[in-house]
Amino acid sequence: MLSSLEQVEGLIIEADRIVFPSMLGDQSRHVIANLVAVLVDANCFVGACTLVRVCEPSVRLGLLNFCGTERVERLRKSGDEVFTPLNRALEATAHKALRDGKFHEVFGVLRWWPEARSSVMTMFPPLTMEMADKLDGDVFVEAVRLTVDRALTRDTVRCLTQLRLLLLFADELKALNLPWTVTMTAIIRSALDERRPGADEVELMAFAAQLKDMAQLPELTLDLVSRIPANGRAEVLRVAVAAAENSQTPDACAKRLQGLAAWIDKLGESDADWLRSQLMSAVSRLLVRWDEPVYQAHKGALPAIPAKTVSILRGRLLSSIAGKAANTVEKPADTLIQLADTFRRALDADDLRTAALLIRDCPYPEFGNPARERLIEAAIGKLAAAGYKAELRPVSFMALEEKSTDVEREEQRSVALQMAVVLTAAGVPECSQLADTILSIVFPMPQDPRWAIHRMVGEPKRDNVGAMPTLMIYALPLLCSAERSPELDVILKMNEGQQLVAQATVDGLRNGKWNNAQVTLLFNALAPRVDLGPALPAIQTTVRHEVGGTGRIEQVLDGAPLTDLKKMLVWHVDLSDSQIRHVRPWARGWRLMWVMLRAQPTSLKPALSFLKDPMFLMGVKAIDAAAADSLRGGADELLHKLKYPWAQDALNALLQLQAIQVNGTPLLSDGDVHSVLRAVFSDEQLGRDTLIWMGQLDDPDRRVALHAAAARALISLAGDSSPCRFYPDRPADHVVGAMVRMFEYRVLNVLNIGERVETAMGAQAWRDISSTFPRSRTEVAPDVG
Numbered sequence: 116m117l118s119s120l121e122q123v124e125g126l127i128i129e130a131d132r133i134v135f136p137s138m139l140g141d142q143s144r145h146v147i148a149n150l151v152a153v154l155v156d157a158n159c160f161v162g163a164c165t166l167v168r169v170c171e172p173s174v175r176l177g178l179l180n181f182c183g184t185e186r187v188e189r190l191r192k193s194g195d196e197v198f199t200p201l202n203r204a205l206e207a208t209a210h211k212a213l214r215d216g217k218f219h220e221v222f223g224v225l226r227w228w229p230e231a232r233s234s235v236m237t238m239f240p241p242l243t244m245e246m247a248d249k250l251d252g253d254v255f256v257e258a259v260r261l262t263v264d265r266a267l268t269r270d271t272v273r274c275l276t277q278l279r280l281l282l283l284f285a286d287e288l289k290a291l292n293l294p295w296t297v298t299m300t301a302i303i304r305s306a307l308d309e310r311r312p313g314a315d316e317v318e319l320m321a322f323a324a325q326l327k328d329m330a331q332l333p334e335l336t337l338d339l340v341s342r343i344p345a346n347g348r349a350e351v352l353r354v355a356v357a358a359a360e361n362s363q364t365p366d367a368c369a370k371r372l373q374g375l376a377a378w379i380d381k382l383g384e385s386d387a388d389w390l391r392s393q394l395m396s397a398v399s400r401l402l403v404r405w406d407e408p409v410y411q412a413h414k415g416a417l418p419a420i421p422a423k424t425v426s427i428l429r430g431r432l433l434s435s436i437a438g439k440a441a442n443t444v445e446k447p448a449d450t451l452i453q454l455a456d457t458f459r460r461a462l463d464a465d466d467l468r469t470a471a472l473l474i475r476d477c478p479y480p481e482f483g484n485p486a487r488e489r490l491i492e493a494a495i496g497k498l499a500a501a502g503y504k505a506e507l508r509p510v511s512f513m514a515l516e517e518k519s520t521d522v523e524r525e526e527q528r529s530v531a532l533q534m535a536v537v538l539t540a541a542g543v544p545e546c547s548q549l550a551d552t553i554l555s556i557v558f559p560m561p562q563d564p565r566w567a568i569h570r571m572v573g574e575p576k577r578d579n580v581g582a583m584p585t586l587m588i589y590a591l592p593l594l595c596s597a598e599r600s601p602e603l604d605v606i607l608k609m610n611e612g613q614q615l616v617a618q619a620t621v622d623g624l625r626n627g628k629w630n631n632a633q634v635t636l637l638f639n640a641l642a643p644r645v646d647l648g649p650a651l652p653a654i655q656t657t658v659r660h661e662v663g664g665t666g667r668i669e670q671v672l673d674g675a676p677l678t679d680l681k682k683m684l685v686w687h688v689d690l691s692d693s694q695i696r697h698v699r700p701w702a703r704g705w706r707l708m709w710v711m712l713r714a715q716p717t718s719l720k721p722a723l724s725f726l727k728d729p730m731f732l733m734g735v736k737a738i739d740a741a742a743a744d745s746l747r748g749g750a751d752e753l754l755h756k757l758k759y760p761w762a763q764d765a766l767n768a769l770l771q772l773q774a775i776q777v778n779g780t781p782l783l784s785d786g787d788v789h790s791v792l793r794a795v796f797s798d799e800q801l802g803r804d805t806l807i808w809m810g811q812l813d814d815p816d817r818r819v820a821l822h823a824a825a826a827r828a829l830i831s832l833a834g835d836s837s838p839c840r841f842y843p844d845r846p847a848d849h850v851v852g853a854m855v856r857m858f859e860y861r862v863l864n865v866l867n868i869g870e871r872v873e874t875a876m877g878a879q880a881w882r883d884i885s886s887t888f889p890r891s892r893t894e895v896a897p898d899v900g
Contacts (some may be wrong), residue, residue, distance in 0.1 A: 147174070148181035153777060155186040160193040164201045172208040176220055187227050206231045213238055218250055222257045231547055238267045242284055244291075252295065252344030259299050259347075259611075263306045274310050277302055283331045294339060297332060298347035301354040304330040312517040333360060336864055337378050349389050356393040360401070372398060391855070395451060395481035402455035402482075403489045410459070454482050467537040468601065477541035485540060491549075494534045498553075501530035505553070512552045531557040532567055532605070539608075540601035554608050564612040571602045584628065587619035592633040595640035597810070603640060613753055616641065617650040617704075624708055625682045632690050634712070639696050639704065647704025648740060648751060652679045654733050656753070667758045671729035680732070683711040695777050703743040706782055707736055710769070733757070734765030741794035742787035745831075750840040755798035762801065763808040766791060770817070785824070792828035798841050799850040806857055810866050819868055822858070823875035829855055 147166055156162035167178055179187055190197060205228045211233060212220035225232050239261055240246065247255060256456040259281075266277035285299040290864055292890045307327050312319040335355055343351055352375075361369035376394055403412060454477060461470040477483045498505045502516040518524040524862050531553055538550035558567065568590045575589035595604040606612045620637060623629055629637070655672040671677070734757055741749035749755070754762055769783050783791070796802045809825065812818040842849070863869045 123750060141423065145181075148178050151178055152182055152186060155189055157371075158318065160190060160197045164197045168200060168204045172211045172219075175205065175208045176212075176223050177228075179224075182693070188218065191228075191230075202230055206234045209235045210238060218246075220256050220257065222254055225257075232261070232264075236261055236268075239265065242281070244287070247288065247292075247295070254293055255344045256302075256344045256347040259302050263302055266440055267306055267310055267655065267848065269311055271310065271316055271319055271717060275319065275326060276311075276528070278306060278310075279326055279329075282326065286329075293333075294342040295344070296478050297335070297339065297351055298343050300330050300332055300648045301351040302347070304332075305350060306352050335380055340378070340382075348386055352386065352390045353393055356397050357488035358389070360397040368401070376424065376493055377538060379737060392481060395479065396484065399451055399455065399479075399482040402451065403486050417590065451479060451482050454479070454486075458486055460491070463491060468496070468533070468540055470602070471537045471540035471542075471546075475540060487543060487546070490537070490541060491546065498534055501527050502529065503527075503535075507549055510545075510548050510552050512549070512556055512869055514556075528557055528566075528572055532570060536601045536605050539604045551608060552604070554605065555610075558609050561611040564606050564609045564615045567606060567609065567885065571599075571606075588623050588628045591619050591623065592629060592636050595633075595636040600640070602622055602624065614644055617645050617647050621647055621650040621704075624712065625679055627682075627685070628726060632689055635694050638709070639694075640704040642701045644702060645706070646702045646743075651707075651736070652677065654680070654729070654736070656733070656756075666756065668730075668733075668753060668756045668761075669758075671733050677732070681710075682729070683708070686812075688712040700784075700786060702741055703740045703748065705785075706739040706769070709782065710735065730761050731765055731768075734761040735769065737762060738765045738769060738791055741791045743790070746837070747840050748790060748839055752795055755841045757801075759804040760796075762809060763805055767808075767812075776820050788821075788824050789828055790832070792825050794834055796825070796832055796851060796854045797839050799846060799853060801858060802850065802854045806854070807862055810861055815868075817873045818866070819875050822866075822868065822872045825858060826872065826876045829858065864889035 145171060151163045151166050154160070154166070167175055170178065180188075190201060192198075205224055207225040209221050209228075209231050212218075212224065219684050223237060225235060239258070242258060243260055248257070250258060261279070262281065266281070267276050268274075268276065281299070281303055285296045286305070288299070289296040304327070307323060307330060314324050332351070332354060335351075340348065340351065343537075356372070359368055359375060362371055364369035372394060375390065379391055379394075382390060401730060404715060454473065458470050458473055461467070461473065467490060470486070470493075474486050474490060477486070481718050495505045495507070498512075502514060502518065503512065505512045514527075518527050533619050535550045535553045535557075538546040538553075559562075565586065569586060572586075572590045573585050575586055577583055593599055594606065607616065620641060624634070624637075654674075654677055655674050656668045657670045657672065733752070737749050737752035737754035737757060740752045741754055770781075770788075792805075795805045808827070809821045812821070829851055832848045832851045836849050839845045839847045839849055860873050
């Protein structure tokens with residue numbers, strides 16, 4: 116680094132200081148550029164920023180070009196101490212280029228540093244013929260965009276006035292450069308659509324309409340489009356499609372769209388893809404209209420759009436469409452027509468739920484976006500007919516009238532429930548937000564989820580032996596099926612819906628109420644989403660208090676709660692590992708359920724016999740909770756209160772049992788082990804016990820792997836000032852320093868596995884942990900453990 120600095124002309128090195136008598140010029144640009152890149156790669160962002168700032172403005176753009184996108188992005192995100200001075204320097208660079216009339220450099224800086232745009236916008240001169248003569252096409256387009264953006268920042272009167280002046284300039288430019296005029300007109304037309312006069316600006320509406328008439332594109336030809344600047348072509352094609360879509364008659368619209376579609380095979384790949392997407396979006400919007408003549412006219416126009424092979428993941432409803440055997444859709448136009456037909460039939464049949472699922476599973480946003488708008492309109496109409504007022508933008512919902520009878524109120528609530536399901540099924544955030552609002556207002560009470568489930572599935576039916584199951588035992592497998600996923604989503608969103616489902620799950624599994632297929636459904640649908648912790652029986656313990664007021668669990672009482680939990684050891688479930696999706700992380704309680712349900716007395720009895728011991732059962736419960744939550748897990752289960760070796764033996768058993776896997780994957784994934792070790796090193800005594808246990812493992816490979824995982828957990832905890840899970844009045848990293856000292860001592864001095872652990876965890880991680888906690892730091896918070 117020093118030798119490179121010595122090559123920079125105009126820079127003086129004095130002992131430990133670097134002096135810049137003046138701004139650095141172009142003579143050493145390549146050396147400076149390499150130095151900036153090296154400093155950014157080494158995370159020395161302040162140094163890199165300083166080098167850029169001490170260069171003359173004419174040099175700075177070259178440095179950005181050399182560094183490239185990734186390095187510049189890292190500088191932009193490296194904090195205020197770097198961003199603020201660098202932003203000032205680059206704004207000054209753009210301003211000087213602007214004063215010198217070097218518009219290429221101005222937009223070169225803005226390409227790398229968009230934050231300087233607003234500053235440049237205020238100084239940018241008006242467009243003139245003299246300026247246009249000095250610009251190439253792409254720079255001219257950027258100048259137009261900047262000028263239009265500046266107009267959009269003004270109030271409506273000034274904005275429309277400035278856009279009118281730009282339209283007059285575009286008309287003047289027509290005789291000299293028609294392609295540039297077309298580009299400029301398209302950009303201004305988009306701005307007019309964006310800046311419509313508000314409801315309180317009636318007098319300006321006629322002016323805005325006049326400007327839109329002025330901003331009509333001339334008749335386009337393929338030759339004319341090919342001469343439009345490359346960075347303005349997309350805007351022109353978009354406006355051309357929008358103009359065709361707004362033709363006065365369906366026949367005229369279809370004809371114009373077909374004419375544009377004929378260009379696709381003659382354009383470059385990027386422009387062709389953009390035009391294809393715009394055409395498919397336009398026709399899809401027309402396909403979901405209710406006017407049958409319009410629908411039929413545009414339905415015939417869509418196949419004229421040349422197809423592009425599109426690989427997609429098929430949804431459940433899409434698989435019923437023609438061509439379902441293929442994994443690739445080669446004719447998106449045909450597929451869109453079939454989607455539109457299916458969607459319209461669903462709406463005609465008043466089946467909004469099917470229409471919503473069709474949108475969720477659709478691989479084409481060109482269809483999904485307009486169909487979603489139509490679905491929202493239909494859902495809001497249903498709510499209005501039931502006596503509600505709903506709006507999506509902004510989200511609002513309220514009941515307009517009080518129903519007089521219980522039956523009427525039940526039906527009104529039923530409509531609200533159905534529309535919440537429909538909006539949730541669409542699978543988009545804006546619909547989900549409205550669904551959440553409906554649920555919070557109409558269904559705020561704890562008993563509402565049970566009422567909703569009864570409405571969704573009806574009365575329970577007798578099981579195979581003729582017994583009548585409870586509502587939840589009957590309903591839960593149904594709600595967990597793929598076909599009922601929107602209904603399950605709605606229940607889990609309701610107040611206390613999660614608690615109801617969790618309790619029903621534990622009760623059903625504890626009492627062996629479901630068959631193998633039903634349990635598989637539960638694991639796939641609920642394990643990633645529903646916390647079973649509060650529903651699990653609370654194991655009773657006695658604690659022996661020690662000096663200082665701390666205490667460790669002396670004994671686990673084998674009472675009724677523990678007996679209830681052990682019932683699951685009786686019900687062996689023959690689960691098929693390959694049918695379970697091991698979604699990480701599973702929520703609390705599900706690993707414990709899996710272990711207990713798979714505990715066959717024959718093959719797993721030696722390994723799982725500890726489950727019959729109350730102490731070790733509590734250890735598994737605590738390890739499971741820690742694996743599920745890297746921030747809080749294990750606190751409620753008193754993981755830090757377990758006497759040695761309960762927690763360690765439980766962790767060892769879960770790591771060793773190769774038979775306890777999910778779809779061929781260890782029950783405790785690497786991420787789960789990381790979460791467990793974060794919990795372990797949140798308590799000094801628990802951490803010390805675990806490090807000693809890790810060093811006593813017989814398998815040397817497991818010993819190294821666990822120490823590497825322990826180091827990563829310590830690095831993760833370092834600097835974490837959030838409340839500790841076990842001691843909320845202390846930071847999460849309150850004992851990490853002591854744990855690192857013990858970790859290094861045992862790895863380097865006792866076990867002599869330093870090189871193997873460093874290899875397993877990576878040299879950079881090893882340096883991180885050593886530099887974060889130098890050996891001089893030995894302080895430990897008082898009264899820990």
